[in-house]
Amino acid sequence: MKAIQYFNFENSLAALNFYERYLGATNIQRVGGDDARFEHMPEEYKMDKDFTLNATFEIMGETFYCSDTYKNKKIDNSGAIVAFTFNYNDERERQRAIDFYGKAIEGGCEASIPLGETEWSKLYGIFNDPFGVTWMINAE
The missing domain is CATH 3.10.180.10 (2,3-Dihydroxybiphenyl 1,2-Dioxygenase, domain 1)
Known part of the structure; x- marks a missing residue:
């Protein structure tokens, strides 16, 4: 068993792009709101393609997870x-x-x-x- 840091962001795409460009993030895997697995969800739960349901990425050889906050609500990550x-x-x-x-x-x-x-x-x-x-x- 191991622990993996999981971040919530208001906009994970922006974070992932920044991490890739400036923190050297690699192996970015992302499931967006337009993923086919979610096409039959009730309309009130559907998200647009830019919404990140889940993503993984690596920085300095370590794996991290992230997702967007529900309805892209603001979040304070101070303390992370x-x-x-x-x-x-x-x-x-x-x-x-x-x-x-x-x-x-x-x-x-x-x-x-x-x-x-x-x-x-x-x-x-x-x-x-x-x-x-x-x-x-x-x-x-």
Whole structure:
């Protein structure tokens, strides 16, 4: 058994596009509101093609799930935190973490703790994405 972070967004398509472009999301699989499996639902439950019933994606080799909120209602994702830990002595992992953080900031994420050395970590940083999710980088 394992735990997987599941996000709800007002607009998952926007989040998925952003994550693909700036956080390196890959292997995006999405079931939209126009999926044939839902064509016989009562009219009041039908969603348009841009509505995400469920999606999976990978970032930095980890799997995440997401969906849209019912009727795309606003949602506050503050408090949703993803923490990536890595081996600081592994040059490839360290560079991957640096690149991930840099690309996120370049894409418009807000740095709440700039990536750098802290008292507790040789490389640590936190940023918030435009969808309210907080992302942490921490060297072990």
